[in-house]
Amino acid sequence: MTPAPLRAPDHLTLALPKGRILEEAIALLSQAGLPLTLPEKSRALRHEFPGVTVLELRNQDVPVYVDLGVADAGIVGKDVLIESGREVYEPVDLRFAQCRLSLIREVGATAPIVRVGTKYPRAARAYLNARGIPAEVVKLSGNIELAALTGLAEAVIDLVQTGSTLRANNLEEKEVLFESSARLIVNRAALKLRRERLRPLIERLRELVTEDRPA
Numbered sequence: 001m002t003p004a005p006l007r008a009p010d011h012l013t014l015a016l017p018k019g020r021i022l023e024e025a026i027a028l029l030s031q032a033g034l035p036l037t038l039p040e041k042s043r044a045l046r047h048e049f050p051g052v053t054v055l056e057l058r059n060q061d062v063p064v065y066v067d068l069g070v071a072d073a074g075i076v077g078k079d080v081l082i083e084s085g086r087e088v089y090e091p092v093d094l095r096f097a098q099c100r101l102s103l104i105r106e107v108g109a110t111a112p113i114v115r116v117g118t119k120y121p122r123a124a125r126a127y128l129n130a131r132g133i134p135a136e137v138v139k140l141s142g143n144i145e146l147a148a149l150t151g152l153a154e155a156v157i158d159l160v161q162t163g164s165t166l167r168a169n170n171l172e173e174k175e176v177l178f179e180s181s182a183r184l185i186v187n188r189a190a191l192k193l194r195r196e197r198l199r200p201l202i203e204r205l206r207e208l209v210t211e212d213r214p215a
C-alpha cells in the first residue's frame, strides 16, 4: 500500500457532515473566506477546492476524523460531540442547528421508566445515572419518538427544536438534558502545524457569529 501523501501546511482538510448541517456550514465557511461551494449531488465523498479538501461524513464520524488528525477541523452538532466522548478543541459556537436533547414521554404517562430509547446512549446513561433511574438504554437509529408511542420504551431521549414532532405525536418534553448547536472543532496538532490557516479562520468565524447575533 502506498503511504498517504503528506499534506502541505497551507492545505486544509475539513470534515463536514452530510445532512441538515452541510449547507449552512459551507455558507458560513465561504463567508469566512474559504473558496467552497456546495458539492454537486454525486457519489463523490471527497471534494477538492483551492487549498481545501472537504470530507463528507456521517455526523458521528466528524469528531473521529478531527480527533485522529485526518481532518484539521470540522463542523458538528454539540449533541454529537458530547456523545462521541472525544475531547477535541472546540473554539467557536456557530449558533446554527440549535436544538436541545430532552427526555420525552407520552402526554400524561406516569408508569415507571424501565426502558429508554435513544440515538444518544452515552448521554442517556449519564442522565439516568445522575437521576438514579435504573432503566435500560435501548440504542435506536431514527424516528426515536416511535419507541415511546409503541411501548418499546416508557420514555425516549431525543432532539427537540420547534416541538412540532412532539405535538404531532401526543408527546411531551419532561426535562432538557442540554442545549445544542453547531460547533467548529479543531485538531490540536493541526492548530500548530496549520496555524496560519486555522487562526484567521477561527477569528473570522467568531466575528461572523457575533456580527449575526449581538449579545
Ligand SMILES: Nc1ncnc2c1ncn2[C@@H]1O[C@H](COP(=O)(O)OP(=O)(O)OP(=O)(O)O)[C@@H](O)[C@H]1O
Binding pocket: 018, 019, 020, 021, 058, 059, 060, 076, 077, 078, 079, 080, 097, 098, 099, 159, 160, 161, 162, 180, 181, 182
Ligand atoms: N430539528 C432540528 N432542528 C435543528 N437542529 C437539529 C434538528 N435535528 C437535528 N439537529 C442538529 O443537526 C445535526 C444533524 O442533524 P441531521 O438531521 O442531519 O442528522 P441525522 O441525519 O439524524 O444524522 P445521521 O443520520 O448522520 O445519524 C444534529 O446532530 C443536531 O445537532
Ligand SMILES: O=P(O)(O)OC[C@H]1O[C@H](OP(=O)(O)OP(=O)(O)O)[C@H](O)[C@@H]1O
Binding pocket: 142, 143, 144, 145, 158, 159, 160, 161, 162, 163, 164, 165, 166
Ligand atoms: O422539534 P422539531 O422541530 O419537530 O424537531 C425535532 C425532530 O428533528 C429531528 O429529527 P429529524 O427530522 O432529523 O429525523 P430523524 O429522527 O430521522 O433524525 C429530531 O430527531 C426530532 O425528531
